[in-house]
Amino acid sequence: xxxxxxxxxxxxxxxxxxxxxxxxxxxxxxxxxxxxxxxxxxxxxxxxxxxxxxxxxxxxxxxxxxxxxxxxxxxxxxxxxxxxxxxxxxxxxxxxxxxxxxxxxxxxxxxxxxxxxxxxxxxxxxxxxxxxxxxx
Amino acid sequence: xxxxxxxxxxxxxxxxxxxxxxxxxxxxxxxxxxxxxxxxxxxxxxxxxxxxxxxxxxxxxxxxxxxxxxxxxxxxxxxxxxxxxxxxxxxxxxxxxxxxxxxxxxxxxxxxxxxxxxxxxxxxxxxxxxxxxxxx
Numbered sequence: 001x002x003x004x005x006x007x008x009x010x011x012x013x014x015x016x017x018x019x020x021x022x023x024x025x026x027x028x029x030x031x032x033x034x035x036x037x038x039x040x041x042x043x044x045x046x047x048x049x050x051x052x053x054x055x056x057x058x059x060x061x062x063x064x065x066x067x068x069x070x071x072x073x074x075x076x077x078x079x080x081x082x083x084x085x086x087x088x089x090x091x092x093x094x095x096x097x098x099x100x101x102x103x104x105x106x107x108x109x110x111x112x113x114x115x116x117x118x119x120x121x122x123x124x125x126x127x128x129x130x131x132x133x134x135x136x
Numbered sequence: 137x138x139x140x141x142x143x144x145x146x147x148x149x150x151x152x153x154x155x156x157x158x159x160x161x162x163x164x165x166x167x168x169x170x171x172x173x174x175x176x177x178x179x180x181x182x183x184x185x186x187x188x189x190x191x192x193x194x195x196x197x198x199x200x201x202x203x204x205x206x207x208x209x210x211x212x213x214x215x216x217x218x219x220x221x222x223x224x225x226x227x228x229x230x231x232x233x234x235x236x237x238x239x240x241x242x243x244x245x246x247x248x249x250x251x252x253x254x255x256x257x258x259x260x261x262x263x264x265x266x267x268x269x270x271x272x
Contacts, residue, residue, distance in 0.1 A: 004185075004186055005185060005186030005187070005188075006142060006145065006185050006186060006188045006190075009142065009145050009213075009216055011260045011261075011262055012261075013260050013261075019259070019260050022259040022260065023259070023260075025233045026229075026230055026233050026235055026259060027218065049140075049141060049142050049218065050140055050141030050142060050187060050188070050219070051141070051186060051187050051188075052141075052142045052186070052187075052188060054142075054216075056260070073261075074261050075260050075261030075262070076213075076256070076260070076261035076262055077145075077212075077213040077216065077262055080145055080190075080213065082163065082185065083186070093162075094162055097161045097162050099162055120212070123155070123158040123159070123162060124147045124149050124155050124158065124159075124192070124211050124212070125147075125148075125149075125209075125210050125211030125212035126147055126211070126212055126213055
């Protein structure tokens, strides 16, 4: 399995517009996309920083996973996503190593990418996502 | 201010060796450096992934900031660090915008880089670090 890049770092926020304005003002970075992903119950903004993104996540409802995260933890980092070239082989490898997969098979995430989540209790208390991306 | 890359994503862990072994086994990535930074009360391992790093942090004591983080939150993402070319001008800009700086002036962090932290209450509940890096 080759993990060739940090695709994004996701941050859960209460208000997407406020967070976008804060990143613009302070770090002079702006989103290149904004998308509602109903499957994950979020509206997400992707802010490119170098070859990676900061992904800002605003929940569609308090009962969504990100809504519950905000209720329990407040705003903050939610997950880290690694770019992979072949998500099926990456998931097969993770399963072999005993990783606890949230998604046994890929589903479609933001930007139309095939994605899968790996449980945070599995390694370093950190929710991890795989994002399948074409070779550069 | 130009933030040109995600320098690293830091994850607080109880045991550095266990976390390194987990990342090696599951994601086939390994640290290029391991360093004790007494000023921050941590031993840190830097795992290169693409143009960024995952930084694993093990506290030197329970009373250190990362030790207290672990006591309160358990293992998980601790901060995100942005690479900047000129940390003084970046800090000046942040201060102008009303950001709450933990370090008003740079200090020396891992790898000998000049670094500074920005308070998590300041934007998106996320502890942010600036790392001064030479132009590529």
